[in-house]
Amino acid sequence: MGSRGLQVDENDRFERGEWVFERVAWAVMAVILVAALAGLFGGLGVFASRQASAAAGALTVEYPGLTRYTAKTDLQIITGTAAVSEGQVALTLSSDWVDGADISQVIPEPDTWESTPDGLRLTFPAGAAPPEVRISYRPDAIGPHPGTVTVGEAGPAVDFQQFVYP
Known part of the structure:
Protein backbone atom coordinates (compact mmCIF):
# COMPACT_ATOMS: atom_id res chain seq x y z
CA MET A 1 0.00 0.00 0.00
CA GLY A 39 -17.02 57.81 26.57
CA LEU A 40 -18.30 58.10 23.00
CA PHE A 41 -20.99 55.51 23.72
CA GLY A 42 -22.10 56.94 27.06
CA GLY A 43 -21.02 56.06 30.57
CA LEU A 44 -17.75 57.45 31.88
CA GLY A 45 -14.99 59.00 29.85
CA VAL A 46 -13.66 62.22 28.39
CA PHE A 47 -16.70 62.88 26.19
CA ALA A 48 -19.34 61.61 28.62
CA SER A 49 -19.84 64.59 30.91
CA ARG A 50 -19.37 68.29 30.26
CA GLN A 51 -19.74 71.39 32.39
CA ALA A 52 -20.45 75.01 31.47
CA SER A 53 -20.59 77.94 33.89
CA ALA A 54 -21.68 81.56 33.87
CA ALA A 55 -19.53 84.33 35.26
CA ALA A 56 -19.61 84.92 39.00
CA GLY A 57 -20.76 81.33 39.68
CA ALA A 58 -24.46 82.17 39.41
CA LEU A 59 -25.12 79.16 37.20
CA THR A 60 -23.42 75.89 36.27
CA VAL A 61 -24.82 73.30 33.87
CA GLU A 62 -23.56 69.72 33.87
CA TYR A 63 -24.67 67.70 30.85
CA PRO A 64 -23.65 64.77 28.69
CA GLY A 65 -21.77 65.93 25.61
CA LEU A 66 -22.93 62.84 23.72
CA THR A 67 -26.16 60.96 24.25
CA ARG A 68 -28.41 58.55 22.38
CA TYR A 69 -31.78 59.14 20.75
CA THR A 70 -34.63 58.44 23.24
CA ALA A 71 -32.17 57.37 25.98
CA LYS A 72 -32.95 58.66 29.49
CA THR A 73 -30.56 61.55 30.08
CA ASP A 74 -30.06 64.05 32.92
CA LEU A 75 -29.24 67.74 32.84
CA GLN A 76 -27.96 69.10 36.16
CA ILE A 77 -28.33 72.84 36.83
CA ILE A 78 -26.53 74.24 39.87
CA THR A 79 -27.48 77.76 40.89
CA GLY A 80 -25.49 80.11 43.09
CA THR A 81 -26.65 82.82 45.47
CA ALA A 82 -26.44 85.39 42.65
CA ALA A 83 -29.32 83.54 40.94
CA VAL A 84 -31.75 84.21 43.82
CA SER A 85 -34.19 87.07 43.35
CA GLU A 86 -37.00 87.76 45.83
CA GLY A 87 -36.66 84.31 47.40
CA GLN A 88 -36.95 82.51 44.06
CA VAL A 89 -34.79 81.21 41.26
CA ALA A 90 -36.22 81.51 37.76
CA LEU A 91 -34.55 79.44 35.04
CA THR A 92 -35.38 79.61 31.33
CA LEU A 93 -34.52 76.67 29.08
CA SER A 94 -34.14 77.81 25.47
CA SER A 95 -36.86 76.81 23.02
CA ASP A 96 -34.37 75.10 20.66
CA TRP A 97 -33.32 72.75 23.47
CA VAL A 98 -36.87 72.16 24.76
CA ASP A 99 -38.12 71.38 21.23
CA GLY A 100 -35.59 68.53 20.96
CA ALA A 101 -36.22 67.04 24.42
CA ASP A 102 -39.08 65.10 25.97
CA ILE A 103 -38.87 66.23 29.62
CA SER A 104 -40.07 63.50 31.96
CA GLN A 105 -39.16 64.84 35.41
CA VAL A 106 -37.78 67.94 37.13
CA ILE A 107 -36.37 67.61 40.65
CA PRO A 108 -37.19 69.55 42.75
CA GLU A 109 -40.66 70.20 41.39
CA PRO A 110 -40.86 73.82 40.19
CA ASP A 111 -43.49 76.17 41.63
CA THR A 112 -44.43 77.31 38.15
CA TRP A 113 -43.94 76.12 34.56
CA GLU A 114 -44.39 78.85 32.00
CA SER A 115 -44.01 78.75 28.24
CA THR A 116 -42.44 81.96 26.93
CA PRO A 117 -41.23 83.05 23.49
CA ASP A 118 -37.68 82.35 24.72
CA GLY A 119 -38.47 78.82 25.91
CA LEU A 120 -39.63 77.13 29.11
CA ARG A 121 -39.41 79.12 32.35
CA LEU A 122 -39.23 77.19 35.61
CA THR A 123 -39.51 78.99 38.96
CA PHE A 124 -38.16 77.38 42.14
CA PRO A 125 -38.29 78.51 45.78
CA ALA A 126 -34.88 79.40 47.16
CA GLY A 127 -34.64 78.40 50.79
CA ALA A 128 -31.46 78.54 52.83
CA ALA A 129 -29.50 77.50 49.75
CA PRO A 130 -30.20 77.99 46.04
CA PRO A 131 -31.63 74.86 44.43
CA GLU A 132 -29.79 72.28 42.40
CA VAL A 133 -32.13 71.20 39.62
CA ARG A 134 -32.04 67.86 37.81
CA ILE A 135 -34.00 67.57 34.59
CA SER A 136 -34.58 64.04 33.29
CA TYR A 137 -35.40 63.91 29.60
CA ARG A 138 -35.20 61.83 26.44
CA PRO A 139 -33.74 63.48 23.33
CA ASP A 140 -36.27 63.22 20.50
CA ALA A 141 -34.13 64.63 17.70
CA ILE A 142 -30.93 63.21 16.19
CA GLY A 143 -27.90 65.42 15.61
CA PRO A 144 -26.68 68.62 17.29
CA HIS A 145 -28.80 69.63 20.27
CA PRO A 146 -27.81 73.15 21.42
CA GLY A 147 -29.30 74.80 24.45
CA THR A 148 -29.14 77.79 26.75
CA VAL A 149 -30.11 78.14 30.40
CA THR A 150 -30.78 81.71 31.55
CA VAL A 151 -31.34 83.00 35.08
CA GLY A 152 -34.26 85.41 35.44
CA GLU A 153 -35.33 87.74 32.64
CA ALA A 154 -31.89 88.71 31.37
CA GLY A 155 -29.51 87.32 33.96
CA PRO A 156 -26.44 85.19 33.40
CA ALA A 157 -26.81 82.58 30.67
CA VAL A 158 -24.96 79.36 29.93
CA ASP A 159 -24.81 77.94 26.41
CA PHE A 160 -24.18 74.23 25.96
CA GLN A 161 -23.98 71.84 23.02
CA GLN A 162 -24.91 68.16 22.92
CA PHE A 163 -24.84 65.64 20.11
CA VAL A 164 -27.52 62.96 19.91
CA TYR A 165 -26.60 59.65 18.30
CA PRO A 166 -29.22 57.55 16.48
Whole structure:
Protein backbone atom coordinates (compact mmCIF):
# COMPACT_ATOMS: atom_id res chain seq x y z
CA MET A 1 0.00 0.00 0.00
CA GLY A 2 1.53 3.14 -1.14
CA SER A 3 0.64 6.43 0.38
CA ARG A 4 1.14 9.63 -1.50
CA GLY A 5 0.32 11.81 1.49
CA LEU A 6 -2.39 14.35 1.91
CA GLN A 7 -2.94 16.53 -1.11
CA VAL A 8 -4.21 20.03 -0.19
CA ASP A 9 -4.70 22.74 -2.72
CA GLU A 10 -3.51 26.10 -1.48
CA ASN A 11 -4.86 29.39 -2.71
CA ASP A 12 -2.30 32.07 -1.87
CA ARG A 13 -4.52 34.92 -3.05
CA PHE A 14 -7.36 33.81 -0.74
CA GLU A 15 -5.01 33.45 2.22
CA ARG A 16 -3.59 36.96 1.71
CA GLY A 17 -7.14 38.35 1.54
CA GLU A 18 -8.09 36.51 4.73
CA TRP A 19 -4.98 37.87 6.46
CA VAL A 20 -5.84 41.48 5.42
CA PHE A 21 -9.45 41.03 6.56
CA GLU A 22 -8.30 39.72 9.94
CA ARG A 23 -5.93 42.66 10.50
CA VAL A 24 -8.61 45.21 9.51
CA ALA A 25 -11.10 43.52 11.87
CA TRP A 26 -8.60 43.74 14.75
CA ALA A 27 -8.01 47.45 14.00
CA VAL A 28 -11.77 48.14 13.94
CA MET A 29 -12.22 46.35 17.28
CA ALA A 30 -9.36 48.40 18.78
CA VAL A 31 -10.96 51.67 17.57
CA ILE A 32 -14.33 50.65 19.07
CA LEU A 33 -12.66 49.81 22.38
CA VAL A 34 -10.80 53.14 22.52
CA ALA A 35 -14.03 55.03 21.63
CA ALA A 36 -15.92 53.22 24.40
CA LEU A 37 -13.19 54.02 26.94
CA ALA A 38 -13.28 57.68 25.86
CA GLY A 39 -17.02 57.81 26.57
CA LEU A 40 -18.30 58.10 23.00
CA PHE A 41 -20.99 55.51 23.72
CA GLY A 42 -22.10 56.94 27.06
CA GLY A 43 -21.02 56.06 30.57
CA LEU A 44 -17.75 57.45 31.88
CA GLY A 45 -14.99 59.00 29.85
CA VAL A 46 -13.66 62.22 28.39
CA PHE A 47 -16.70 62.88 26.19
CA ALA A 48 -19.34 61.61 28.62
CA SER A 49 -19.84 64.59 30.91
CA ARG A 50 -19.37 68.29 30.26
CA GLN A 51 -19.74 71.39 32.39
CA ALA A 52 -20.45 75.01 31.47
CA SER A 53 -20.59 77.94 33.89
CA ALA A 54 -21.68 81.56 33.87
CA ALA A 55 -19.53 84.33 35.26
CA ALA A 56 -19.61 84.92 39.00
CA GLY A 57 -20.76 81.33 39.68
CA ALA A 58 -24.46 82.17 39.41
CA LEU A 59 -25.12 79.16 37.20
CA THR A 60 -23.42 75.89 36.27
CA VAL A 61 -24.82 73.30 33.87
CA GLU A 62 -23.56 69.72 33.87
CA TYR A 63 -24.67 67.70 30.85
CA PRO A 64 -23.65 64.77 28.69
CA GLY A 65 -21.77 65.93 25.61
CA LEU A 66 -22.93 62.84 23.72
CA THR A 67 -26.16 60.96 24.25
CA ARG A 68 -28.41 58.55 22.38
CA TYR A 69 -31.78 59.14 20.75
CA THR A 70 -34.63 58.44 23.24
CA ALA A 71 -32.17 57.37 25.98
CA LYS A 72 -32.95 58.66 29.49
CA THR A 73 -30.56 61.55 30.08
CA ASP A 74 -30.06 64.05 32.92
CA LEU A 75 -29.24 67.74 32.84
CA GLN A 76 -27.96 69.10 36.16
CA ILE A 77 -28.33 72.84 36.83
CA ILE A 78 -26.53 74.24 39.87
CA THR A 79 -27.48 77.76 40.89
CA GLY A 80 -25.49 80.11 43.09
CA THR A 81 -26.65 82.82 45.47
CA ALA A 82 -26.44 85.39 42.65
CA ALA A 83 -29.32 83.54 40.94
CA VAL A 84 -31.75 84.21 43.82
CA SER A 85 -34.19 87.07 43.35
CA GLU A 86 -37.00 87.76 45.83
CA GLY A 87 -36.66 84.31 47.40
CA GLN A 88 -36.95 82.51 44.06
CA VAL A 89 -34.79 81.21 41.26
CA ALA A 90 -36.22 81.51 37.76
CA LEU A 91 -34.55 79.44 35.04
CA THR A 92 -35.38 79.61 31.33
CA LEU A 93 -34.52 76.67 29.08
CA SER A 94 -34.14 77.81 25.47
CA SER A 95 -36.86 76.81 23.02
CA ASP A 96 -34.37 75.10 20.66
CA TRP A 97 -33.32 72.75 23.47
CA VAL A 98 -36.87 72.16 24.76
CA ASP A 99 -38.12 71.38 21.23
CA GLY A 100 -35.59 68.53 20.96
CA ALA A 101 -36.22 67.04 24.42
CA ASP A 102 -39.08 65.10 25.97
CA ILE A 103 -38.87 66.23 29.62
CA SER A 104 -40.07 63.50 31.96
CA GLN A 105 -39.16 64.84 35.41
CA VAL A 106 -37.78 67.94 37.13
CA ILE A 107 -36.37 67.61 40.65
CA PRO A 108 -37.19 69.55 42.75
CA GLU A 109 -40.66 70.20 41.39
CA PRO A 110 -40.86 73.82 40.19
CA ASP A 111 -43.49 76.17 41.63
CA THR A 112 -44.43 77.31 38.15
CA TRP A 113 -43.94 76.12 34.56
CA GLU A 114 -44.39 78.85 32.00
CA SER A 115 -44.01 78.75 28.24
CA THR A 116 -42.44 81.96 26.93
CA PRO A 117 -41.23 83.05 23.49
CA ASP A 118 -37.68 82.35 24.72
CA GLY A 119 -38.47 78.82 25.91
CA LEU A 120 -39.63 77.13 29.11
CA ARG A 121 -39.41 79.12 32.35
CA LEU A 122 -39.23 77.19 35.61
CA THR A 123 -39.51 78.99 38.96
CA PHE A 124 -38.16 77.38 42.14
CA PRO A 125 -38.29 78.51 45.78
CA ALA A 126 -34.88 79.40 47.16
CA GLY A 127 -34.64 78.40 50.79
CA ALA A 128 -31.46 78.54 52.83
CA ALA A 129 -29.50 77.50 49.75
CA PRO A 130 -30.20 77.99 46.04
CA PRO A 131 -31.63 74.86 44.43
CA GLU A 132 -29.79 72.28 42.40
CA VAL A 133 -32.13 71.20 39.62
CA ARG A 134 -32.04 67.86 37.81
CA ILE A 135 -34.00 67.57 34.59
CA SER A 136 -34.58 64.04 33.29
CA TYR A 137 -35.40 63.91 29.60
CA ARG A 138 -35.20 61.83 26.44
CA PRO A 139 -33.74 63.48 23.33
CA ASP A 140 -36.27 63.22 20.50
CA ALA A 141 -34.13 64.63 17.70
CA ILE A 142 -30.93 63.21 16.19
CA GLY A 143 -27.90 65.42 15.61
CA PRO A 144 -26.68 68.62 17.29
CA HIS A 145 -28.80 69.63 20.27
CA PRO A 146 -27.81 73.15 21.42
CA GLY A 147 -29.30 74.80 24.45
CA THR A 148 -29.14 77.79 26.75
CA VAL A 149 -30.11 78.14 30.40
CA THR A 150 -30.78 81.71 31.55
CA VAL A 151 -31.34 83.00 35.08
CA GLY A 152 -34.26 85.41 35.44
CA GLU A 153 -35.33 87.74 32.64
CA ALA A 154 -31.89 88.71 31.37
CA GLY A 155 -29.51 87.32 33.96
CA PRO A 156 -26.44 85.19 33.40
CA ALA A 157 -26.81 82.58 30.67
CA VAL A 158 -24.96 79.36 29.93
CA ASP A 159 -24.81 77.94 26.41
CA PHE A 160 -24.18 74.23 25.96
CA GLN A 161 -23.98 71.84 23.02
CA GLN A 162 -24.91 68.16 22.92
CA PHE A 163 -24.84 65.64 20.11
CA VAL A 164 -27.52 62.96 19.91
CA TYR A 165 -26.60 59.65 18.30
CA PRO A 166 -29.22 57.55 16.48
